[in-house]
Structure formats: structure tokens, C-alpha cells
Amino acid sequence: MQKLIGIDLGGTTTKFAFLDMDGNILSQWRIPTDVSDEGSHIVPNISKSIVDRMAKEDFTVEDFAGIGMGTPGSVDNDAGEVNEAFNLNWRTIQPVREQIQQELGLPFVIENDANSAALGEFWKGAGSEADNVVFVTLGTGVGGGVIADGHLIHGVNGGGGEIGHITVKPNGFLCTCGKRGCLERYASATGVVNVALDMANQFHGNSQLKDQIDNGQSISSKTVFFLADHGDILANQVVNEVCKYLGLALSHVGNTLNPENIIIGGGVSNAGNTLLQLTTKYFQDNAFPAVRDSTKIKLAQLGNDAGVIGAASLALQFKNSMNV
Known part of the structure; x- marks a missing residue:
């Protein structure tokens, strides 16, 4: 063989x-x-x-x-x-x-590479029981892959699945693509840090995350989710903000394509249920009822x-x- x-x-x-x-x-x-x-x-x-x-x-x-x-x-x-x-x-x-x-x-x-990872999850991972799957990878940036009726969607100029560049905040953070407010600037590993630094400026309570930022310590998305899981108020506010934007973007994807599964992978997805539950909430808040009841948000399985x-x-x- x-x-x-x-x-x-x-x-x-x-x-x-x-x-x-x-x-x-x-x-x-x-x-x-x-x-x-x-x-x-x-x-x-x-x-x-x-x-x-x-x-x-x-x-x-x-x-x-x-x-x-x-x-x-x-x-x-x-x-x-x-x-x-x-x-x-x-x-x-x-x-x-x-x-x-x-x-x-x-x-x-x-x-x-994002399309390739989407095909992996479609073939052997979280999407293996479905014909219509969207894969979103939250890494250094945000990538995406769309599989419709078993076929990868490329679009007319190869731009199909550029989920990271859905605008989630008009006139928001400047993206490397040249426009503002892209999901990538809020929900990638670097995006989570962007949000944390921005929110720390307006935060005046007690927070280990705030202290680390004020003391000039480098933070990562992993730091933010870890502190959120351990009750840090600012970290929880940051995670809520990140998931709000991610859930909003995925609701647009869901309303457009109504896939069986939207699968979240990449390093940020290691936050697990902390990320999944809040993102699902904001997805459901913004999704068309028929989509909300049929499209499921899942975590990737293949790492x-x-x-x-x-x-x-x-x-x-x-x-x-x-x-x-």
C-alpha cells in the first residue's frame, strides 16, 4: 500500500x-x-x-x-x-x-497553510463528520479555511476564508493588511495582548495583569487567559472583549455559510473552554436563529x-x- x-x-x-x-x-x-x-x-x-x-x-x-x-x-x-x-x-x-x-x-x-489545517480537521479531526466546515486558526495572526459541500473555497483571487480580516471594530486597531479593526488585531495571540495593553490604560482596580503591564513585564495571550482563569478582574474583562469580537466575526461567517461546524484552532485555542464558552455566547447573540440552532462552535482536535x-x-x- x-x-x-x-x-x-x-x-x-x-x-x-x-x-x-x-x-x-x-x-x-x-x-x-x-x-x-x-x-x-x-x-x-x-x-x-x-x-x-x-x-x-x-x-x-x-x-x-x-x-x-x-x-x-x-x-x-x-x-x-x-x-x-x-x-x-x-x-x-x-x-x-x-x-x-x-x-x-x-x-x-x-x-x-490555514486551508491545509482546515483540510486536516475536516478529514481526521473535529469536522470529520461534516461536509460543511469553517476552520479558524488563532495564532500569531488569524487564518481561516472554508469547506463547502466537501470542497475547499478559494474565491476568485484566492481570498476565500480570510476570516482574520473581517472588520469587527470600525476605525479600530491598524492591521498589517492596511485597514483598521480586523479580527486579527483582537483575537490573535498578538491581538489579545493589544487588547490587554489598551484596556489596562483605563483600568484602575486591583489586577495582577495591570501590575505586570505597569511594571514593564512582557505578557502573552497565555498569561491573560491564565490570570482570567484565576480570577483576575482585568484579565477577565480582556478575555470577554476578545471573545465578543471573535463571536461577532464567527456569527457573520455562520450567517453567510451556515456550516455544520466552526472549528477554532491555533495556539490561542489552548485556552479551551474559557475561550469556547464565551465565544459561543457572543456567536449565539449575533447569529440568525436558524444558524444559531444548527451551527456548532468547536475546538480543534489535531493540534x-x-x-x-x-x-x-x-x-x-x-x-x-x-x-x-
């Missing part, structure tokens, strides 16, 4: 997995992502790592059906190219598929494995399409 290769390319780490055709991980490993020299080492390092791992596990190219990869940046799926992946130091168009297929001789499919599993599913889909 042939196997699949999944790659999750990140700005600091590249994760790999060999999987069976049912999406079960057989082995996995990772390497640092070398973004020096305008990212010119990234693709050669990926190819070399796969070749080395195949040799180590006594596999040949013939043992594999194909390779899928999730990547940051703007992806041209048809051409197999990546553009404007700034955290990879890629400022020009990168012909990734051409390079990897040339090196390894295997079919190669590439997708945006860091979603990317490689989703990437492998791309390779499987490609193989199946070739066999039709």
Missing part, C-alpha cells in the same frame, strides 16, 4: 509526516526553516530531508503516492507557486512544485498535526482525481 507525505512549512519550523492512505501518521519529524539568503535554502532543505528520511526508513519513491504541502503566503494552486510569504523571506514568486517534483519525482500539491494531515489529504485528492 502506497503512503502519503505531508509538509507543514512554517516561518521557524518545517514539519513532515509519512501517512497511510487513511490519514494515520506513521512517522513524523521536523527541521528548522532556514530563511536566510531570501529563503533560497528552504525548498532544497525540504527535498533533502525527505530523501534522507526515506533512506532512514528504507523507503523508495515508489512507496509514495504524492506530496502535499501547506505554506504561508499567497498560493497559486494551479501553477504550484508561492508569492509574498514574508515570514519565509520570499519576496518573489517561488516555483515550489517545479523544484520539488524535479528533485523527488513525485506529484506535488501546495495550499495555503500541531492538522497541517501535515491536511497537506497529505491534498496529495490523496490529487491521486484520486488522476484515477477518475
